[in-house]
Amino acid sequence: MMSFSLDIANFAKKAGANVDKVVRKTILDIGTRLVERTPVGDAEYWQKPAPPGYVGGHARANWSHSVGTRVVQEIDGIDPSGEVSNSRILASVPEKAGGQVHFLQNSVPYIIPLEDGHSRQAPNGMVAVTVTEFQSFIDGALGSLK
Helix, strand or coil, X not given: CHHHHHHHHHHHHHHHHHHHHHHHHHHHHHHHHHHHHCCCCCHHHCCCCCCCCCCCCHXXXXXXXXXXXXXXXXXXXXXXXXXXXXHXXXXXXXXXXXXXXXXXXXXXXXXXXXXXXXXXXXXXXXXXXXHXXXXXXXXXXXXXXX
């Protein structure tokens, strides 16, 4: 726990008066990466035929951001390109982002199997891979201040 506290103190020292900008950019970068990494269903690989009219992109459409509390409601629709989800995340991150608890979440019931490698498009998941890049997102946000 002490190491985490020191990391936070070092982050605050580096970010200085720009904490809000660094936190906001980090959240947006992580959100974008999660959306990009989320598989869009490709019925060609399925063992069973796709339902009539099936179009992939529902899991990608369900990435959202919230402050203070998690969102658990599933979002209707599809977003194969990820543009709608990225726009929704961008609009939800406040300018004064520092000092608050932020959530990036996905509420489709099958997001855990996708994260666990159920899709050939994301055999190592989306969140686990993105978490390994966390420090690079912080560094990039700090670097953008210069």
